Amino acid sequence: MKGKLYGVGVGPGDPELITLKAKRILEQVDYIAVPKTAEGKESLALKIVKGAVEVEKEIIELLFPMSYESKVLEEGWSKAVESLKSKLDAGKSIALITLGDPSVYSTYIYVHKILEKQDYDTEMIPGIPSFCASAARAGISLGENKETIAVIPSAYECEELDHILDEFDNVVLMKVSRNFNLLREKLAEKNLDSSAVIVSKCGLEDENIEFDLKKIDEEKLSYFSTVIVKKAGMDKK
Amino acid sequence: MKGKLYGVGVGPGDPELITLKAKRILEQVDYIAVPKTAEGKESLALKIVKGAVEVEKEIIELLFPMSYESKVLEEGWSKAVESLKSKLDAGKSIALITLGDPSVYSTYIYVHKILEKQDYDTEMIPGIPSFCASAARAGISLGENKETIAVIPSAYECEELDHILDEFDNVVLMKVSRNFNLLREKLAEKNLDSSAVIVSKCGLEDENIEFDLKKIDEEKLSYFSTVIVKKAGMDKK
Numbered sequence: 001m002k003g004k005l006y007g008v009g010v011g012p013g014d015p016e017l018i019t020l021k022a023k024r025i026l027e028q029v030d031y032i033a034v035p036k037t038a039e040g041k042e043s044l045a046l047k048i049v050k051g052a053v054e055v056e057k058e059i060i061e062l063l064f065p066m067s068y069e070s071k072v073l074e075e076g077w078s079k080a081v082e083s084l085k086s087k088l089d090a091g092k093s094i095a096l097i098t099l100g101d102p103s104v105y106s107t108y109i110y111v112h113k114i115l116e117k118q119d120y121d122t123e124m125i126p127g128i129p130s131f132c133a134s135a136a137r138a139g140i141s142l143g144e145n146k147e148t149i150a151v152i153p154s155a156y157e158c159e160e161l162d163h164i165l166d167e168f169d170n171v172v173l174m175k176v177s178r179n180f181n182l183l184r185e186k187l188a189e190k191n192l193d194s195s196a197v198i199v200s201k202c203g204l205e206d207e208n209i210e211f212d213l214k215k216i217d218e219e220k221l222s223y224f225s226t227v228i229v230k231k232a233g234m235d236k237k
Numbered sequence: 238m239k240g241k242l243y244g245v246g247v248g249p250g251d252p253e254l255i256t257l258k259a260k261r262i263l264e265q266v267d268y269i270a271v272p273k274t275a276e277g278k279e280s281l282a283l284k285i286v287k288g289a290v291e292v293e294k295e296i297i298e299l300l301f302p303m304s305y306e307s308k309v310l311e312e313g314w315s316k317a318v319e320s321l322k323s324k325l326d327a328g329k330s331i332a333l334i335t336l337g338d339p340s341v342y343s344t345y346i347y348v349h350k351i352l353e354k355q356d357y358d359t360e361m362i363p364g365i366p367s368f369c370a371s372a373a374r375a376g377i378s379l380g381e382n383k384e385t386i387a388v389i390p391s392a393y394e395c396e397e398l399d400h401i402l403d404e405f406d407n408v409v410l411m412k413v414s415r416n417f418n419l420l421r422e423k424l425a426e427k428n429l430d431s432s433a434v435i436v437s438k439c440g441l442e443d444e445n446i447e448f449d450l451k452k453i454d455e456e457k458l459s460y461f462s463t464v465i466v467k468k469a470g471m472d473k474k
Contacts, residue, residue: 011363024253123373126370
């Protein structure tokens with residue numbers, strides 16, 4: 001019998017945000033697969049897992065190069081799939097770990113789709129998405145009552161951003177480190193700069209939460225930074 | 238010293254989706270506070286907690302009536318706050334449990350804001366939001382690459398729904414049981430009805446996942462139902 005592939009969300013940073021289910025599956029599987037963007041690079045997802053689960057099993061490293069070329073990306077996924085299949089065909093189970101939640105902009109989903117179509121047994125284990133953890137750390141809601149929420153993964157290349165900021169009650173802007181200054185200007189133009197918070201490296205030792213966007217230096221901004229805009233304001237004392 | 242209030246997300250249904258942090262805090266606090274919409278009614282959030290944590294402590298029941306009148310709502314919050322304050326002032330800690338995540342359309346946030354302004358110590362503990370768990374159960378993503386995501390809490394009264402369905406790559410429609418037939422018609426008009434899935438009672442014994450919206454009977458639809466629309470299609474075999 002073929003083994004099963006789990007796509008396990010480990011949350012954005014704090015190892016305690018791993019779910020009971022994720023912990024059980026990480027303890028139970030034969031292998032843990034770790035996506036990496038470059039060889040030798042430390043994996044944040046694996047660091048999170050090690051903070052919560054005693055992992056003494058073999059790690060499969062999967063190289064997913066960061067690229068805008070779909071050919072490069074597809075080659076990465078295809079190699080990863082082959083590496084996973086050799087284990088699954090031998091009846092072994094694998095947990096592929098992913099930052100945050102596997103349904104929210106994860107690399108796991110590409111592998112999931114390929115293997116599901118080839119009739120492999122797959123299961124997604126939800127994790128805390130970074131925007132929920134960021135809202136909790138800032139002590140605010142992402143949405144109340146009838147309010148709408150928009151999630152924009154890369155503000156600097158979202159053509160409808162202006163309109164979305166006008167139309168939605170709450171807007172989550174992920175990975176804002178690129179062109180942060182332009183985003184800040186746009187929010188200021190719309191008088192939304194005092195209705196925003198930026199959370200960087202949520203749940204990690206060097207976490208930063210800043211309600212005053214003017215204090216942020218784009219040069220020093222972490223890749224793991226999320227801005228939450230609340231049109232109703234922050235409603236703090 | 239005053240006690241601390243925790244707003245603890247317990248996820249949408251499966252007790253194993255509780256985080257390690259939520260479990261620790263639920264075990265550690267003096268009281269667990271449970272919001273209810275009517276006296277005598279069983280609390281789903283408490284049922285979830287009991288499935289994962291051995292809770293042998295006093296439960297504080299908080300009555301939050303469902304109402305469209307802000308006066309009725311505010312009276313509910315105000316009574317809840319007084320009840321919590323009497324315990325916090327006595328130095329006791331409380332975990333107020335909430336379905337899903339406390340930042341996503343929870344009742345907790347109202348109590349949080351009132352108590353935070355009165356200088357009580359408060360902390361939000363994230364939970365798995367229902368839309369992440371629903372996507373995982375359906376084996377799909379909520380967003381990939383540069384795709385945008387919109388979350389609409391009550392489709393039947395969202396005036397911009399048409400435009401949002403046109404503009405966004407992915408749309409999460411929560412609590413669709415009211416006027417589901419109208420929503421289905423709208424999706425069909427836009428040729429989006431075969432790019433949608435509905436998940437009801439995610440993670441509970443009577444969970445239902447249906448990719449064919451035509452099979453759904455509005456009369457029998459659970460209040461806990463979420464539709465996910467993916468413009469790129471479901472990409473299943």
